Amino acid sequence: MKVFFVVNPNAGKKKALLLWSGLKRFIDIPYEFAITKGPGHATDIAIEAVKTGYKKIVAVGGDGTVREVVQALAYSESLLGVIPAGTGNDFIRSVGIPRKPEKALEIIKNGSVSCIDLLKAGGNFFVNVVGAGLDAEVADAVNKSMRLFNGTITYVAQLIKVLTFYAPKDVIIEIDGNTMKRRAWLVSVGNAKYYGSGMMICPDARVDDGFLDVCIVNELSKAELLRFLPRVFSGKHKNHPAYEVIKGKKVKIEFTPCAKVHADGDVIGNTPVEFSVEPGALKVMTSKV
């Protein structure tokens, strides 16, 4: 079965091409590849590869590259493979794809196939976590910042800046027709567990359970929030009284005043927003789920 690799040279702070050059000598199966030329190109390449009949399409990049390739593979018979070459690589953490490129290549050659769910919003598919509120506001500030320092320093600096003006907001959340009102810092909707380079915001989310995990960080003081957030890396935040999880298939979120919406850390608009789960919509080459 011939394999097609979609390589994003911009991924991993532009180190993905070097990684790909090193990996090529380990590929002892028939394959073709293409290098992306800019945002959105990975989707076009993957659509063409599916049309041409390739059954295994491999994203060589980070979560952004995976997302672009997934737009072409959702509900198709073609399998997604991933060679992690990005910065955060959050998707592979949830589906059992190894971090080391050579080991991830083994999965492409001999791995098993898992059917996983996708998140859908506004006609687009997402693999990890979407949501609205504080985290989207911080993601926006980070993406617009000069990024003079490493990821964590930039994130913490922007979080502190955002906290000078941002406060919890009233939110109406509708999950499968049931409406609830909260005052919350943020609402995350997880297909998978991780976003933001290893933050386990939805620790109980499973990519193959047919449900979304709606995770709410309810109102707490700024001082308590700053103690809460570091615990998200280990998942220990889930026992905090301000944290709440509800599983569902269709979710509507409406903040007052409106809040920014993110998908895997990229701002995609403002609330109100609707998300749904697409059960088993993607076939992935993996060692386990």
Ligand SMILES: Nc1ncnc2c1ncn2[C@@H]1O[C@H](COP(=O)(O)OP(=O)(O)OP(=O)(O)O)[C@@H](O)[C@H]1O
């Ligand atoms: N040739 C290119 N030049 C510039 N940008 C590109 C090119 N090809 C793709 N891109 C864009 O690069 C962006 C970053 O890719 P990706 O998310 O895979 O890497 P990353 O940000 O390093 O990893 P992660 O999302 O896991 O942190 C994507 O938004 C994609 O659209």
